[in-house]
Amino acid sequence: MSSADIAWARNDYSRVPYRVHHDEEIYALEMERxxxxxxxxxxxxxxxxxxxxxxxxxxxxxxxxxxxxxxxxAIHAFVNRCSHRGAMIIRELRGNAERLVCLYHRxxxxxxxxxxxxxxxxxxxxxxxxxxxxxxxAVSPRKLKVENLSGMLFGTFQPEKxxxxxxxxxEFGVGIVKRFLNRPxxxxxxxxxxxxxxxxxYAENLRDTYHASLLHEFFVTYGVDRxxxxxxxxxxxxxxxxxxxxxxxxxTQDDAKQAYADTAARLDRMQLKDKKLLSFKNEFSDGMxxxxxxxxxxxxxxxxxxxxxxxxxxxxxxDAHEVFQTLFCYADDDEAMVxxxxxxxxLVGPAGFVSMEDGEAIEVVQRATRAxxxxxxxxxxxxxxxxxxxxxxxxxxxxxRGFWSYWAELMGVEAPGGIR
Amino acid sequence: xxxxxxxRNALTALMAEYGMTIDEDRLEDWVELFDxxxxxxxxxxxNVEQGLPNVLMWCDNKDMLRDRIDSYRNVNEYNPHYDRHVxxxxxxxxxxxxxxxxxxxxxLFQTTLEGESRLFSVGRYAVEAVFxxxxxxxxxxxxxxxxxxxxxxxxxxx
Numbered sequence: 302m303s304s305a306d307i308a309w310a311r312n313d314y315s316r317v318p319y320r321v322h323h324d325e326e327i328y329a330l331e332m333e334r335x336x337x338x339x340x341x342x343x344x345x346x347x348x349x350x351x352x353x354x355x356x357x358x359x360x361x362x363x364x365x366x367x368x369x370x371x372x373x374x375a376i377h378a379f380v381n382r383c384s385h386r387g388a389m390i391i392r393e394l395r396g397n398a399e400r401l402v403c404l405y406h407r408x409x410x411x412x413x414x415x416x417x418x419x420x421x422x423x424x425x426x427x428x429x430x431x432x433x434x435x436x437x438x439a440v441s442p443r444k445l446k447v448e449n450l451s452g453m454l455f456g457t458f459q460p461e462k463x464x465x466x467x468x469x470x471x472e473f474g475v476g477i478v479k480r481f482l483n484r485p486x487x488x489x490x491x492x493x494x495x496x497x498x499x500x501x502x503y504a505e506n507l508r509d510t511y512h513a514s515l516l517h518e519f520f521v522t523y524g525v526d527r528x529x530x531x532x533x534x535x536x537x538x539x540x541x542x543x544x545x546x547x548x549x550x551x552x553t554q555d556d557a558k559q560a561y562a563d564t565a566a567r568l569d570r571m572q573l574k575d576k577k578l579l580s581f582k583n584e585f586s587d588g589m590x591x592x593x594x595x596x597x598x599x600x601x602x603x604x605x606x607x608x609x610x611x612x613x614x615x616x617x618x619x620d621a622h623e624v625f626q627t628l629f630c631y632a633d634d635d636e637a638m639v640x641x642x643x644x645x646x647x648l649v650g651p652a653g654f655v656s657m658e659d660g661e662a663i664e665v666v667q668r669a670t671r672a673x674x675x676x677x678x679x680x681x682x683x684x685x686x687x688x689x690x691x692x693x694x695x696x697x698x699x700x701x702r703g704f705w706s707y708w709a710e711l712m713g714v715e716a717p718g719g720i721r
Numbered sequence: 722x723x724x725x726x727x728x729r730n731a732l733t734a735l736m737a738e739y740g741m742t743i744d745e746d747r748l749e750d751w752v753e754l755f756d757x758x759x760x761x762x763x764x765x766x767x768n769v770e771q772g773l774p775n776v777l778m779w780c781d782n783k784d785m786l787r788d789r790i791d792s793y794r795n796v797n798e799y800n801p802h803y804d805r806h807v808x809x810x811x812x813x814x815x816x817x818x819x820x821x822x823x824x825x826x827x828x829l830f831q832t833t834l835e836g837e838s839r840l841f842s843v844g845r846y847a848v849e850a851v852f853x854x855x856x857x858x859x860x861x862x863x864x865x866x867x868x869x870x871x872x873x874x875x876x877x878x879x
Contacts, residue, residue: 490775
């Protein structure tokens, strides 16, 4: 029996063995069957490569990828690895060039990822060189199919097996991308966080609305977000994507005090001296002040008050991943709004008042479960067992079970009679 | 523009205190090294070099600094650790109407409760300082971290 086979204790994925976060073989299969398989991965934002010749480097799983725009304006994505001997073609984060040249032997690539030339191909003075029938096209870097949804770029390595992107994201997914990217945006910058834990612990965290107001006490203490507010979880039909969300000012201080007895005293005592961090300009017609739609396997759109951005999960072996966050504003924001969004960035990111905790929570899970090679499991029953469905409350972690169900399907290890 | 030995000494001592107050977990004292009108932000070299304004932390007045520390003490969860700053010499760049501008390199190590140390962040401070009744105070500290990939998380100031 391969170590990638999983004996699920229950068919609703309410028990998940810890070894899935540590096993090298499982990790290698995830890279093959999910990230280089039929899933759609988030690549970057179109606004990062606005002009012909622009490129930026990114990661799909642990495969390095170049996303580039050709002279005609079309967007391409291909593996950032020279066809010749495997060197990374582009080492910079971003740039603009008419052709992309590998440093090792100067093999040249077009902006669409085709190998277009190599030095000494004909040899010198009739000697050496490549065989006459050498086929450059046949060895060009592997390409991804790219889809552009309102400026958010997704790619897949297996378009023949993948669903069309809009079907993959589902009605809710397409709608929420369009909500965030409802008009031209401008990039405000990046943040990176190296979390020493398996990438799926982060994927779980994003689907776990139960932890939000408990681990991130800033939310409750200062009233940014509490489970007593109206909100819920919303998924696609296959339950692989999810959106935790909440509506601004939809509860009272008394509701919160009852629900959070442990922290109730603090609700009265603690006040921010400078309250601008909590100010929220309602800019979306749906009134949500918190929206965190996450798309299988590697993407998150995040709005906390007026801080908005994307996050990309970049696995770095079974024991680590990078969370790469891109913060943006709208192109028509005035200077005051940009400043407000930047100050709101104090809430999110590696030092975020309501996000720093995730790094620690994930790392202590990784540390405490490292020794597990047999049956020990996580218990995922908050919100109920059995079928997974949308909820209009947030006392649930069932979207995590949806994640595992789809993960198991792509990995070819579904539980007998497993829910979907 | 060259500072007098007294000025240089006073500002060098200010920065030594800056590092030590964080390393000794006297963050409330660290806040008091700042002028009432002040600005503290942590940015990364990756963003600065691309001309992007993103911040990891930004307090644009002293109350926000107090809030940051208050939240750290009472509200946030983080990795329990010790900080250790190693600071380079000050390089003075300008003096304008009593505002001294200088920068210096820093290395910041973190050590777990079990005694395992790692390099947490390396970079540069770009500082503006003023004197109030001979006492040096920080007007602006811009932490420009070469270490753009934050290990684990960033809870205590750099």
